[in-house]
Amino acid sequence: MLSKSAEYALRATIYIALKGSEDNKLGIDEIATAIDSPQSFTAKILQLLTKNNNVVSSVRGPNGGFYLTDAARKLPVRAVLEAVGENGVLTKCVLGLKECSETRPCPMHEQYRTIKAQLRQMFEKTTIHDLAEETRKGKIVINNRLVKKK
Amino acid sequence: MLSKSAEYALRATIYIALKGSEDNKLGIDEIATAIDSPQSFTAKILQLLTKNNNVVSSVRGPNGGFYLTDAARKLPVRAVLEAVGENGVLTKCVLGLKECSETRPCPMHEQYRTIKAQLRQMFEKTTIHDLAEETRKGKIVINNRLVKKK
DNA sequence: TAAAATAAGGATAAAAATATCCTTATTTAG
DNA sequence: CTAAATAAGGATATTTTTATCCTTATTTTA
Ligand code: FES
Ligand code: FES
Numbered sequence: 001m002l003s004k005s006a007e008y009a010l011r012a013t014i015y016i017a018l019k020g021s022e023d024n025k026l027g028i029d030e031i032a033t034a035i036d037s038p039q040s041f042t043a044k045i046l047q048l049l050t051k052n053n054n055v056v057s058s059v060r061g062p063n064g065g066f067y068l069t070d071a072a073r074k075l076p077v078r079a080v081l082e083a084v085g086e087n088g089v090l091t092k093c094v095l096g097l098k099e100c101s102e103t104r105p106c107p108m109h110e111q112y113r114t115i116k117a118q119l120r121q122m123f124e125k126t127t128i129h130d131l132a133e134e135t136r137k138g139k140i141v142i143n144n145r146l147v148k149k150k
Numbered sequence: 151m152l153s154k155s156a157e158y159a160l161r162a163t164i165y166i167a168l169k170g171s172e173d174n175k176l177g178i179d180e181i182a183t184a185i186d187s188p189q190s191f192t193a194k195i196l197q198l199l200t201k202n203n204n205v206v207s208s209v210r211g212p213n214g215g216f217y218l219t220d221a222a223r224k225l226p227v228r229a230v231l232e233a234v235g236e237n238g239v240l241t242k243c244v245l246g247l248k249e250c251s252e253t254r255p256c257p258m259h260e261q262y263r264t265i266k267a268q269l270r271q272m273f274e275k276t277t278i279h280d281l282a283e284e285t286r287k288g289k290i291v292i293n294n295r296l297v298k299k300k
Numbered sequence: 301t302a303a304a305a306t307a308a309g310g311a312t313a314a315a316a317a318t319a320t321c322c323t324t325a326t327t328t329a330g
Numbered sequence: 331c332t333a334a335a336t337a338a339g340g341a342t343a344t345t346t347t348t349a350t351c352c353t354t355a356t357t358t359t360a
Contacts (some may be wrong), residue, residue, distance in 0.1 A: 001151060001239055004348060007246030014257060027306070041349050059326065060307045061357025077258075089151055096157030098294045107164060107281040107290050108227075111272050115265060122261050131257040140257050144248045154318065177336070191319050197338065210337045211327025 006086040009045050011035040011142045013055060013080050017068050019130035025058075025065030031146035032077040032133075036143040045084060055128075068128065077131070090120050153193040158235040159195050160281075161292045163205060163230050165284035167218050174260065175208075186293040195234060202233035205278075227281070228273040240270050265268030 002010075015034050020026040030047065034041035046066055049056040055075060058066045081087045093100035094112045102109075132141055152160075165184050170176040178196065182189035196216055199206040205225060208216050231237045243250035244262045252259075284290055 001242065001244055001248070004246065007244075010245055010258075025306095038349055040351070043307075044217065044309090044349090050307090058307060059357075060305085060355075062305045062359065064306045064357065066307085092151065094151055094157075095154070095160055095292065097291065104291050105288075106292060107284040108160075108272070108276075109290075110284070111276065115272065116270050118265050118268070121259070122265065126258075126261065130200040134260070138255075138258075141247065141254050142245065142256060176337095188319055190321070193337075194319090194339090200337090208337060209327070210325075210335085212329065212335045214327065214336045216337085 001089065002081070003084075003086055004041075005045055005048075005084045006081055008037045008042050009034065009080050009084045009086075010077065011037065012042060012046060013049065013068070013128055014131045014135060016056060017073055017128050018135055020065070022057075022067050022069070025063065025067045027065045028136060030142040031066065034143060036136055036145070045056055048085075049080065049083050053079045055083050071134070073129040074127055076124045077126050077128065080128070081123060090116060090123065114125050151239065152231070153197055153234075153236055154191075155198075155234045155284070157232055158185065158187045158192050159199060159230050159234045159236075160227065161187065161221070162192060162196060163199065163218070163278055164207060164281045164285060164292055167223055167278050168285055170215070170217040172207075172217050175213065180290045181216065184293060186295070187197045198235075199230065199233050201228045205233050217247050222278040224277055226274045227266055227276050227278065228270075230278070231273060240266060240273065 004016045012031050012035055016026055019034070028039060028043045031037075031046070032042045035042075046056055046058070050058045050066075053075065054069070055072055056066050057069055057072065058064070076117045078087060078090075083090075085107055091100065093106055097104075097106050100106070100109065135142060156209045162185055164179050165181055169184070176195045178189060181187075181196070182192045182231075185192075196206055196208070200208045200216075203225065204219070204223055206216050207219055207222065208214070228237060228240075231239075237298055241250065243256055244258045247256050250256070250259065285292060
């Protein structure tokens with residue numbers, strides 16, 4: 001469904017939203033460990049997220065690291081996907097035709113339309129904040145281990 | 151959403167259902183041209199479809215080619231996806247966690263659940279026959295050109 | 301101001317997906 | 331029985347995605 005890049009981007013962003021703040025910036029090693037992702041690769045992805053859509057903010061040097069602004073927390077999930085170049089799910093044809101349109105639909109278009117609409121809904125109406133809250137509240141998890149209650 | 155392999159697999163299968171029959175088998179060159187796909191690669195995929203799930207049937211030699219049995223036409227779309235090793239959309243976690251489960255959900259699980267259910271519905275309830283019929287009836291298209299009415 | 305900490309960025313590397321090409325096996329028609 | 335047609339299958343190539351490593355720039359603190 002999503003690329004590894006997009007998956008790591010989402011998990012990292014959620015984690016940063018959850019644990020970081022302007023005066024508690026998180027280092028790449030902590031983040032990658034927390035979300036079970038390859039560190040250097042995750043660093044690249046965080047670079048994308050800081051460059052595109054201002055999803056993530058970063059500061060170098062001692063006590064530097066990554067955090068989210070309040071504005072960033074209000075961004076929809078889609079902003080994260082866009083930042084890593086993965087918004088195709090919402091626009092592309094399931095059968096891989098060059099165009100997905102009502103006027104030249106493929107045989108799955110009709111059925112896929114409502115699913116695509118729901119995906120769009122999910123990616124546009126849900127904010128980073130929502131996902132972080134969801135995670136904070138429940139027995140929710142963003143890595144492959146059990147979540148540790150603090 | 152789907153891999154190229156899966157996209158070609160679906161388009162090819164639909165085309166074969168539409169134009170082929172036991173006594174009008176279709177050659178790989180016709181199929182690949184018709185669905186705008188790379189010929190040799192499509193050949194590989196058809197090999198998978200003949201080996202797995204009996205989605206496609208084939209005969210070598212003069213007047214050989216590919217066709218679908220009546221049984222194959224009744225197969226759900228999912229059988230095609232499975233045959234090319236692409237049924238992960240229905241089982242995997244959107245955020246890429248190793249497990250997708252109710253007991254250890256990720257922060258998107260709740261919202262994604264209903265979408266996944268609809269995807270499953272779509273892939274399991276829709277048959278190859280349905281897609282071919284859909285294509286036969288309307289201004290429906292499985293390549294990147296306009297469909298030619300015969 | 302020097303040293304340490306940290307992200308940014310560039311250069312590769314490894315793996316997976318996609319694609320092509322060539323040879324082999326099978327089947328049919330003549 | 332032979333030749334031609336056609337899919338099967340193996341080997342290889344190309345491209346894209348994923349991943350690692352090393353150097354550079356920035357920032358903070360001592
Ligand atoms: S044309 Fe294929 S999904 Fe819209
Ligand atoms: S656990 Fe992530 S979608 Fe189910």
